[in-house]
Amino acid sequence: MRNIVKTYNVGEPSELTVLHGVEFQARQREFVSIVGPSGGGKSTLMNLIGMLDRPTEGAYAFNGEPVYAKSDKELATYRSHNIGFVFQNFNLVGRIDALQNVAMPMMYAGVDKKAREARAEELLGMMGMGERIHHQPNELSGGQKQRVAIARALANDPDLLLADEPTGALDTKTGRLVMDLFHQLHDELGKAIVLITHNPELAEETERIVEIIDGRINDIREPSGMRHEGA
Incomplete structure (x- = not known):
């Protein structure tokens, strides 16, 4: 991402610029975290990385393809x-x-019913959810729901996993299990992961930490400590 500016309500009295010329990149197979205080621009940047929104200014290439030309x-x-x-x-x-x-993302991608359900069952098994494939969300704990959500994120075998506070609604022990899953996906499947978090301890487990404050990249650094032993 190059010189990303995001302004809301352009030309109106309520005009607000949330991102000010942000430069961001993630390499293939990299585990990178984006940290910063609430209101600093993390969620806006996440939406732009995820192609859920377009910037006011700037360019974005994903695997070499110009995103905003589409x-x-x-x-x-x-x-x-x-x-x-x-x-x-x-x-x-x-x-x-x-x-x-x-299976739902694969349905939208045009995968036939038998193939997408087989893939969904395989992914749920990988997440330790093989015995709960026919449980609805209200029959699952928070940690189980998040494991289903991670399986869903993997459905179309994406190059990038974008995780927005994935442990924020979980207790410490369950959050630890979820982070260990992300490390497994990164180490064993080679997935690039961008983790958005306000938790500095989780950020320290990633390979590179990008700090955003008031809509600007304030710091980019490598973690100072060792990764969690269980990861």
């Missing part, structure tokens, strides 16, 4: 194949079971 329809298709999202509040569909939640 139409909204092209961008939606490109996003679904290249980025997997994991949110703090899981964002699972409440009326369908874990299997169908994980």
